[in-house]
C-alpha cells in the first residue's frame with residue numbers, strides 16, 4: 001500500500017480494548033505495516049479498516065480536527081499522554097517518529113476524573129463543569145461597549161493569549177500522577193484574570209472554579225508532568241497565578257460576603 | 261433503501277417561485293434592518309419563558325444563538341454530537357474575522373464590506389441579507405472582546421487588523437492563527453454561563469437524526485445518545501439548525517472528520533428546500549494527498565502566497581528535485597498568465613490553474629499531485645529570520661506533516677475543498693421553508709452567494725447567532741403565545757423515533773463486506789472528479805450514473821459491526837454517508853442545471869477567453885432551491901430571483 005516517499009515500517013501494536021465503562025478491559029496485539037508518512041491516527045484508521053474487513057469490531061477512538069486544535073483526540077502512547085513528540089497532540093503525531101520493529105502500547109487517558117467510555121475513548125465532561133462554574137465573563141449579547149474603549153496592554157494581552165491557547169484535551173490530567181486538573185483550570189483563570197474585562201468577576205470566578213475542580217480531580221503536588229505533556233505548552237506559571245488568586249479570593253470573597 | 265431517479269427536474273419556471281417568500285422588507289437598503297427591528301413583534305420578558313427553543317449545533321452559530329436566546333429568557337435545549345461544545349469545527353478557523361470597524365481609518369465602511377461581499381460572491385446573494393451582515397459585523401467584535409477573546413493588539417493596546425483574501429482595506433481581526441478557537445471559546449463560555457443559569461439545557465454526544473413536523477410546522481427533533489444509543493424525542497416551539505457545512509461529501513477536505521450534512525439533509529427530507537448545493541469552495545493552498553490512507557487535508561494559510569512563488573517544471577514528468585531544476589526550466593505560471601496579480605489571484609483562479617498543470621503531467625512530488633510554493637526568493641531577499649517570524653508556525657506544521665523542510669526546499673501544495681456556500685434555503689428571518697425551522701451559520705445558504713470571502717464565515721455565523729436570529733425568532737414566536745409545544749407522545753414523535761430506531765437496525769443487519777469509510781472514500785472520488793474544481797456536462801452526467809450505482813452497492817453491501825446500544829462510530833458514520841450519497845446526487849443535478857460559471861461553480865463550457873468564469877446574469881441571477889419529493893422521485897427546482905439595486909454587476913479580470 002502507499003506510494004508516498006515514506007518508507008514502510010512494521011510495528012507491534014498493543015491496543016487497549018474495553019467494551020464499556022463496566023468492562024475490565026484487555027490488550028489486543030496487532031502487527032501493523034505502515035508508511036512513515038501516515039499520521040498515528042491514520043495508522044489506527046488502517047487497523048480499523050482491516051479489523052472490519054476481518055469481521056472484528058473496530059477500535060473506538062476519538063478525533064475530529066486532526067490539526068491539533070479541537071482537543072478531541074488524545075491517547076496514552078507508551079505511557080505518555082499524546083505520545084513521544086513534544087508540544088504535539090496525538091493527531092499531529094506521525095509515524096516517522098517510530099522505528100521499524102517498535103512496540104507501541106496504546107491506552108486511553110487514565111485518570112479518575114475521566115472514566116473510560118469504550119476502548120480508547122474517555123469522558124472528559126468534568127472539564128465543562130469547571131468552565132460552567134465561572135469560566136466566563138458575564139456580558140449579555142448586545143451589552144458590550146466599543147471594543148477599543150478598553151485598551152489592553154500588549155504584554156497582558158499576550159500572556160492572556162498564552163493561557164487561552166489551551167485546547168481542553170485533558171492530557172495534563174492524564175499525565176499527572178494525581179489526576180489533577182490544575183493546568184487546565186489555571187489556564188482558564190489566567191486567561192480571564194489577566195484581562196481588564198475579566199476583573200469584575202476575578203475573585204468569585206477563581207474560588208468557584210477551583211472548588212468545582214476539586215470535586216472531580218486530584219490535588220496538585222507540583223510534579224510538572226502536566227506541562228510536559230501539554231500540546232500547547234501551557235506554563236506552570238499559571239498554576240502559581242491561580243494559587244495566589246485563590247488565596248486572595250478566599251479573603252476578598254469573605255470580606256465581600258460580610259458587607260452584604 | 262433509497263432509489264432516486266435521475267430524470268431532469270421539474271422546474272418551477274421563471275420568476276420567483278411562490279414557495280420562496282424571502283420576506284425581505286421594503287425600504288432603503290441602509291435602514292432596512294433597523295426599521296424592520298422596530299416593526300417586528302416582540303415577546304415580553306415574562307412570556308419568553310413559555311417558549312421552548314431547540315438549537316442543534318454548538319459551533320460559532322449555534323453556541324452564540326443558544327447563549328443569546330437563553331439570556332433573553334427562552335427555555336433553550338442545545339444539542340451537539342461532540343463531547344463538548346468547544347470542539348465544534350469552528351475551532352479550526354485560522355485566519356480571522358472581518359468587520360467594518362474602520363479602526364485603521366483606511367476607508368472601510370459598512371457599505372464597502374457589503375459591496376465587497378456581494379461582488380466576491382459573484383452576484384449570487386441577497387443584497388438585504390448581506391447589508392445586514394455588514395451592519396452587525398461591528399457588534400461582533402465588541403461582543404467578543406467583552407467576553408475576553410484575545411484578539412491581536414498593537415503596542416498601544418488597541419485592536420490590530422490585517423488585510424485578507426485580496427481586500428483593499430484592513431478589516432480582518434485575528435487572534436494569532438487561532439481566531440476560530442478564541443471566538444468559539446468566547447461563545448462557548450457564554451453558553452456555559454447560561455447552562456449554569458439554568459436557561460440552557462445542554463445535551464452533548466447527542467446526534468439529531470430527524471426533524472419532526474406537525475401540520476406543516478417544525479415541532480421538535482429526534483436524537484440518538486452516542487454513548488447509550490438511546491433514541492429520544494424532544495419537542496419545542498421552534499427548532500434552529502446550526503449544524504455546519506457539507507464539505508466532507510468529498511471525503512477529503514479541510515473540514516474536521518465529523519462534519520456532515522445529516523441534520524440539514526434530514527430537514528430537507530422533511531420539507532426544507534436545499535439551496536445552491538453546487539456552490540462549494542476550494543482552497544488553493546493545502547498539503548497534497550500523500551497516500552491511500554489519507555484521512556483529511558490540512559490547510560496552509562493563504563497568507564503564504566504573499567511571499568511564496570508558485571511554479572512547476574516546464575517539462576512533463578520531470579523527476580528532478582526542485583533545486584536541480586534551473587530557473588530557465590521553471591514555469592511560474594501564475595506570474596506568467598496574470599502579470600498584474602501574479603501569485604495573489606483569487607482562490608478559484610489559483611486552484612484551477614494548479615489543476616491544469618497537474619493534469620498536464622507537470623505536477624510535482626512523489627504522486628505528481630502538487631505544485632511548488634517556493635520561498636527561496638523571499639528568504640534571499642528578507643533573510644531566514646524574517647520569514648520565520650512571519651510563517652514559522654506554518655513551516656513547522658508543514659514539516660511535521662510532510663517530513664520536508666520548507667526553508668530548504670519548496671512546499672508542495674494543492675487545492676482542497678474547504679467551505680460550502682450552499683445549504684438550507686432561508687428567508688430574511690433565517691427561517692427555512694418549514695415554518696418554525698431555522699438555519700444559521702454554514703448550514704444555511706445565505707450570505708456568500710457563489711463564493712465566500714476569506715474571514716467572512718466566522719462573521720456570518722456569529723452575526724446569525726448573536727444579532728439576527730434572537731430578533732427574528734421573537735417575531736415568529738409572538739404569534740404562538742399560549743400554544744403548548746406538541747407533546748412527545750404525539751404520533752408524529754413516536755413515528756419519528758421508530759424510524760430512527762429502524763434505521764440503526766437496518767445498518768447493523770446488512771452485514772456486507774466493505775466498511776463505511778470505503779464507500780465514503782469512493783463517493784468522495786466521484787464527487788471530486790466530476791463536481792470538484794471544474795465541471796462539465798459529460799462529467800456531471802457520468803456522476804449521475806456512478807453515484808446512484810455506488811449508493812445501491814453501499815446500501816446492499818456495507819458492513820457495520822457491533823450493536824446500537826453503545827458507542828459505535830461505524831454506525832454513526834453509516835447514516836451520515838447515506839445522506840452524503842443523496843446530497844452528492846443533488847449537487848450534480850444542481851451543477852448540471854446551472855449553465856453558467858459563477859464563484860466556486862466553474863463549468864468548463866462557460867468561460868471567457870481568459871479562462872475566467874463566465875456568468876449568465878440574464879438566465880441565472882437566481883437562487884436554485886430544491887424541494888424534496890419523496891424517496892425515489894427527483895427533487896423540484898425552484899428559483900428565487902435576485903435583484904441588484906445597489907451594486908452594478910461586473911465581470912472579474914485579474915490580468
Ligand SMILES: Cc1cc2nc3c(=O)[nH]c(=O)nc-3n(C[C@H](O)[C@H](O)[C@H](O)COP(=O)(O)OP(=O)(O)OC[C@H]3O[C@@H](n4cnc5c(N)ncnc54)[C@H](O)[C@@H]3O)c2cc1C
Nearest residue numbers: 317318319320321350355356468504701702715716717718
Ligand atoms: C481549516 C479551516 C479554516 C477556516 N478558517 C476560516 C477563517 O479564518 N475565517 C472564516 O471566517 N472562516 C474560516 N473557515 C470557515 C468557518 O470556520 C466555518 O464556516 C464556520 O466555523 C462554521 O461554523 P458553524 O457554527 O456554522 O458550524 P460548525 O462549527 O461546523 O458547528 C457545527 C455544530 O453542529 C453540531 N452538529 C452537526 N450535525 C449535528 C447533528 N446531526 N446532531 C447534533 N449536532 C450536530 C456539531 O456538533 C457542531 O457543534 C475555516 C474553515 C476551515 C475548514
Ligand code: SF4
Nearest residue numbers: 166167169170172230
Ligand atoms: S492545559 Fe494543555 S494538556 Fe491541559 S487541557 Fe489545556 S491544552 Fe490540554
Ligand code: FES
Nearest residue numbers: 064066071073091
Ligand atoms: S483531533 Fe483535534 S486536536 Fe487532535
